[in-house]
Amino acid sequence: MAEYISKSEAETEEIAKRLAAFLRPGDLLALYGEMGAGKTAFVRGLVSQLAPECVRLVHSPTFAIVNEYAGEKVTVYHFDFYRLRDEDDLCSVDFYGYLDRGGIIVTEWSEMFESALPPSGKSVRIEKTGEEERLIHADFGD
Ligand SMILES: Nc1ncnc2c1ncn2[C@@H]1O[C@H](COP(=O)(O)OP(=O)(O)O)[C@@H](O)[C@H]1O
Numbered sequence: 001m002a003e004y005i006s007k008s009e010a011e012t013e014e015i016a017k018r019l020a021a022f023l024r025p026g027d028l029l030a031l032y033g034e035m036g037a038g039k040t041a042f043v044r045g046l047v048s049q050l051a052p053e054c055v056r057l058v059h060s061p062t063f064a065i066v067n068e069y070a071g072e073k074v075t076v077y078h079f080d081f082y083r084l085r086d087e088d089d090l091c092s093v094d095f096y097g098y099l100d101r102g103g104i105i106v107t108e109w110s111e112m113f114e115s116a117l118p119p120s121g122k123s124v125r126i127e128k129t130g131e132e133e134r135l136i137h138a139d140f141g142d
């Protein structure tokens with residue numbers, strides 16, 4: 001477990017960019033944090049490292065449920081569970097199918113499906129501690 005203090009959106013992206021080094025194809029990273037915490041900003045930082053050619057596409061996939069950033073090195077699947085209701089919806093969007101694709105999966109609103117997510121052991125919790133200050137708890141399992 002590591003903790004970081006971010007004082008701007010750009011700093012959150014930079015922290016995510018560094019943490020991207022700990023992700024491997026097949027991993028799932030569960031993100032936690034309230035609306036406006038900076039989850040999508042964090043994903044932008046990850047993608048700037050993992051699939052830089054796709055970083056301009058990163059936005060909240062609230063309507064699509066999942067965005068796909070198919071970089072040269074790896075594909076990042078970016079889920080936002082906010083608009084899903086129950087585990088049946090996870091099946092409808094083929095969430096479990098994505099787990100077998102060998103990419104890196106990142107999920108926003110992971111708390112909605114705590115028990116349905118595979119025990120990946122990798123998670124990031126972003127806490128709003130001020131207007132622009134965030135406390136970022138990163139747990140990568142070791
Ligand atoms: N330190 C910070 N880290 C991330 N976002 C920040 C920070 N300070 C302010 N913000 C603002 O908070 C908002 C975060 O939005 P977003 O990344 O979409 O959050 P979420 O996906 O958690 O709802 C943006 O408007 C961003 O500019």
Ligand SMILES: [Mg+2]
Pocket residue numbers: 039040060080108
């Ligand atoms: Mg978001």
